[in-house]
Amino acid sequence: MSFTAVAYGDAVACALDQRLEWHHLKMVGSHDPLSNGHAGPETLHIAYQVDPSGVEDSANGILQIMEERRFDVSPHHPRPSECGVSYVVIYHGPAEDPVAFVDHYIEFHVATMARFSQLEAMSIYTADRSYGSAGAGDLLICHLGFPSIAALNAALSSDIRRELREGAQAFPPFQGAVVHQAMERYRR
Numbered sequence: 001m002s003f004t005a006v007a008y009g010d011a012v013a014c015a016l017d018q019r020l021e022w023h024h025l026k027m028v029g030s031h032d033p034l035s036n037g038h039a040g041p042e043t044l045h046i047a048y049q050v051d052p053s054g055v056e057d058s059a060n061g062i063l064q065i066m067e068e069r070r071f072d073v074s075p076h077h078p079r080p081s082e083c084g085v086s087y088v089v090i091y092h093g094p095a096e097d098p099v100a101f102v103d104h105y106i107e108f109h110v111a112t113m114a115r116f117s118q119l120e121a122m123s124i125y126t127a128d129r130s131y132g133s134a135g136a137g138d139l140l141i142c143h144l145g146f147p148s149i150a151a152l153n154a155a156l157s158s159d160i161r162r163e164l165r166e167g168a169q170a171f172p173p174f175q176g177a178v179v180h181q182a183m184e185r186y187r188r
Contacts, residue, residue, distance in 0.1 A: 002070070023185060028183055066127060080144055087183075088141060095174045104170075109168075122142075
């Protein structure tokens with residue numbers, strides 16, 4: 001099992017555990033014809049392969065430890081944050097049955113997303129409540145990697161995307177907000 005640390009916001013970036021290797025992402029413009037209009041974070045910070053028991057939450061509860069599931073969608077197997085552009089979908093808040101929600105998402109949504117043309121990487125991060133704080137309160141984060149904003153925009157305008165949106169209607173009950181956000185990596 002692999003764990004990932006996730007934190008939001010520029011203000012917390014300086015408070016993050018500096019012993020970890022952080023990937024910093026910032027919001028970038030994209031044409032999302034099916035976006036639901038929820039505003040996403042301006043910055044997202046991700047550290048991979050962390051030891052959850054050794055992570056210091058000096059970010060005052062903004063840090064969340066999540067289980068990472070990587071899916072092989074390209075021959076060179078990068079992490080999504082190592083690609084030209086990331087697309088992040090955040091399910092923030094509770095589900096009536098969190099296990100059923102995550103299982104359904106992985107069983108049905110992942111296979112459909114894997115058909116996106118030019119998709120280079122896909123990871124799903126899910127809440128891990130066994131390590132204390134609920135942190136940011138995210139149930140699931142889907143993190144996709146594309147080579148460019150043009151490739152992402154093509155995916156967002158595709159029939160596959162419409163199929164995903166229709167399939168989302170069959171998800172188990174979820175009471176939180178869903179955010180769709182294009183992001184690119186930057187150095188601090």
